[in-house]
Amino acid sequence: MTQAAQTAIQKSDVIVGYRTYLDLIPELLAGKEVMSSEMMKEVDRCGKAIDLAAAGRTVSLVCGGDPGIYAMAGLVYEMVRAHGQAIAVEVVPGIAALNACAARLGAPLMHDFAAISLSDLLTPWPVIEKRLEAAAMADFVIVIYNPRSKKRVEQLTKAREIIMAERGGQTPVGIVTAATRENEKIELTTLEELLSCDVGMQSTVIIGNSQTYLWQDVMVTPRGYARKYEL
């Protein structure tokens, strides 16, 4: 958590968020009006925050990671726009899954990369396939969000197949599950072995480009310094 995020919460009258996240910051909630929820959906939570802000309160809507990367910021703007009333919104950036997972794996994101979500709930699968093909073909490091859930198990198999058409089976792959949480798990593998690894709802998968290598317990994508500086 950044200092800026702490300050934003401290300056707020009301804190709205998913209980799992709010439970991590009890000291920041003291003396605040708190609207937490276990089951309330994103849209409901967001609507509640907007109603409170429209009534003149200063509200922090708390989420995990970075609200600006595949997260709540967009929904907030879409709902404020639909609401019609002028409401000032500030997005406070945070450590997204891609930042946290890259750090845990070593240095896989030293060069151009593409972030792709495999969830086809809100995106047609052919669009996702096209992106996987493009990213694989142009040798991007690929960060896969939402690789698998209980109901969606085939998408990762298909994604791997698409990437394997362009990249060797020995391409390094890093899997980080529940990054920075108590149950964090880090696994380094290869495209060849990916499907035998434990990948779930809390996992992010990073697939190396043609230059990425595994060294000891880390995954590194060089930027070319070695060639330039002759280490």
Add this chain to the structure above:
Amino acid sequence: MTQAAQTAIQKSDVIVGYRTYLDLIPELLAGKEVMSSEMMKEVDRCGKAIDLAAAGRTVSLVCGGDPGIYAMAGLVYEMVRAHGQAIAVEVVPGIAALNACAARLGAPLMHDFAAISLSDLLTPWPVIEKRLEAAAMADFVIVIYNPRSKKRVEQLTKAREIIMAERGGQTPVGIVTAATRENEKIELTTLEELLSCDVGMQSTVIIGNSQTYLWQDVMVTPRGYARKYEL
């Protein structure tokens, strides 16, 4: 800056970094051995940090943004590997330019995106062109790092041309210069108008996908919630 980064610095004996960044955290440097530099290059700073760590000191190597996104983490691993001695390395993630710039622009990174550096110092230009083409074709939001420097002015012109071949001139574009610094500047424009804007070494440029829209003073890429939830 995150709490984790503060803690890492507090636990270190020696702090190595570029003076501009160290000047931002005087209170964390009190009582520490500090090796700052204005002109010492990345490789020298990194080598100094590694030598100190090899001698048994606990060293923080401080950089701006996120060391794991186009930054120092990879160089550290490459140099530790070349050094040969066993040295424990931990990467502490931070707010990368893409996180900070996205937050300042609204919510442009709500869907799949590609990060591409236009610097051809360490990467052949044809590789960069291929990535621009792939990202444009597959409708990724595109985050452009190192769009322009005093010596490199043509790359952004070419990049815009490549993207315009796939995407309309009215596609929203956000430019953030010196994000979160005193001289921060935010500009919202379109692909059509991009070249008439002020883009420099401290700028990051985010180009929307086919769904991205400008609304009031922000740039939003919807995830499709509106269709699903009927806002």
